[in-house]
Amino acid sequence: MHEELENFERNHVRDLVEPPPNRRPIGTKWVFKNKRGEDGMVVRNKARFARVLSKEGIDYEETFAPVARLETITILLAFAASKGFKLQQMDVKSAFLNGFIEEEVYVRQPPGFESARFPDRVYKLRKALYGLKAWYAKLKSFLLKSGFVMGSVDKTLFLLSRGGDTLIVQIYVDDIIFDGSSHALVSSFAEQMSREFEMSLMGELQFFLGLQIKQGLKGTFVHQAKYTRDILKKFEMGDSKPMTTPMSTNTALDADEDGEAVNQKEFLGMIGSLLYLTVTRPDIQFAASPRTSHRQAVKRIFRYLKFTPELGLWYSSGSSLSLRGFSDADHAGCRIDRKSTSSTCQLLGTSLVSWSSRKQASVSLSTTEAEYIAAASCCSQLLWMKATLSDFGLRFGKIPLLVDSTSAISVAKNPVLHSRTKHIDVRFHFLKDHYEKGDIDLVHVEGVDNALIKGEIESQWTSLIALFV
Structure with a gap:
């Protein structure tokens, strides 16, 4: 807690003043929490000065910042494993104390921590207690000035190219994971961050957002x-x-x-x-x-x-960085409303980085329609991944999308929407558009091959533990 109080003083967060007339101070309290590692042991004792009340329209806008999608984390893990990178991690000690506030805000002294000399006074805040938006803006400005380029799709991804070497930085609120092809470049970045911000260098990435990560020579688990x-x-x-x-x-x-x-x-x-x-x-x-x-x-x-x-998931260091998708549908599988379920997965080489199993929004009138909708969903995710991976310097031609329905493929390839297909929601026909543009290549999967592909996908997470025993 002494560390948090020192951060308050160093960042000039608050002033102890006389209570203003006709202003009601906001209640506060200290919140204590232990941060634990993957083995359950306490790695850090954390204390936060919390507001008891927040009101929409007053202090919500200073709170939120862009957050990485979990798929971007799995993509980064698969990419790093393929390239032989060892991802590192750092934690920001005072990410919440970076935002100045324009409003006049007064808070009560937290119970049990009142000033002995001025117990009736209140704190006037200079900084937003939860200024994540300001923290992200400050970090973004620093990275861009240092020569980084922000991802065109993922605004929490930053890349630096220097002399043929690459450094990748991924931000998730106040956690940062990073690595690159040059040890000198990685070390220089860590030193710069430590000088500019209050950072805790945590070494090799092992525990992140509840995910346990083991990085080895053969890949990442x-x-x-x-x-x-x-x-x-x-x-x-x-x-x-x-x-x-x-x-x-x-x-x-x-x-x-x-x-x-x-x-x-x-x-x-x-x-x-x-x-x-x-x-x-x-x-x-x-x-x-x-x-x-x-x-x-x-x-x-x-x-x-x-x-x-x-x-868990296995990302092999020997995996290629090719992109492909697979879609399937369970026509009228729900016994309650007879809606179908779309199942899709996307692989980067042999690494399973994204998947989905969701009930469709409307009832499909045929197996063809159900399969067509599932393929459209898979196509959408593949296009997002294609754009995201372009920030890593990867370029793709036609992305194979494996479908086990010749009828659904025929609908996508048919240049004319006839009476049997016009009832399908227009939003799903972008599958046809992207096939015609050459972004994807619809490939039929025979029944036997279909089972083999499902087995290949399943093998990515069923035989992993022996690799690290």
Whole structure:
């Protein structure tokens, strides 16, 4: 806490003044939190001076800053592994104290920390307590002046090219990961950042946003074993019987209106916890006033996690940097509303960096329509990835999009929208446009090859642990 108080003094955050007439100060308190590493051990004791109340339109605009999409993190990990980079990490000690405020804001002294001489006084703030927007602007200005180029798609990605060497910097709020092809360039950047800002150099990237990352000579392994154990403990599933699969093949969930209702708060908490786990676990990505049958299905997933806590993603150092996509659809798979589910994945070489399994917004009238919509969704993600990877200096011609429906491919390749296709929502026909422009190449996948491709994708996260044992 002494460190935080010193930051307040050094950054001239507040002044202790007499309470102004006709102004009601905002309540405050000190919030204490331990930052833990992947092994659960405390790596840093953190203290923050928090406001009790925020009002929309007054202090929201100074709070938010651009945040990297999680796909950009997995893309960076796969790219770094392919190039043989060892990503480093640094943490900003006082990212929240960079924003000046124009409003006149007074806050009470936090309970238990009142001044002995002036217990009735209040603090007049000079800086925004949560000025992330200002922090990002300050860091962005520093990087651009240092010769970095900001990503054209991802505004939290910065790249520096110097003498044939490249340095990559990715920002996530007050965490920064970076590395490059030159050790001297990386060391120089770390020294510059330490001089300019209050930084903690944390060494090789190992634990980031709840992701455990192991970087080796053969590649990078990303998993969430600690998070898995934490949620098993949270929902009292730590002693449950392990299961070898996330769901029974003969289970078909429906509304189950006659079933016994369950605690919705607990059920939604379980679903929310599982959603973040899908960052590295595509094997559990499924999706209801919830009933007992739904809760049992969710508990089955937890029991599967008990059996496979350390599964994750493998990004090989021998992987190429080619880009391809795969799409599939489960026509009318939902028993409740008969909507189809679009399933897509995108690979950078052999590295699975993005995937999705989502129910479609409307009912598809045919398998062709369901497959066409799924392919359009995959095309959209591929185009975003193509633009993002261009910032890394990668260029692509026609990107192969693998589809197992000849009918859906025919719809995309047909220059005329006839009566059988005009009912499909216009927004999905951009698939046809990008095929005609040559951005993607629609490739049919035979049934046998389809199974082989799915097996190849699955192998990216099922046989990883032995590589690091």
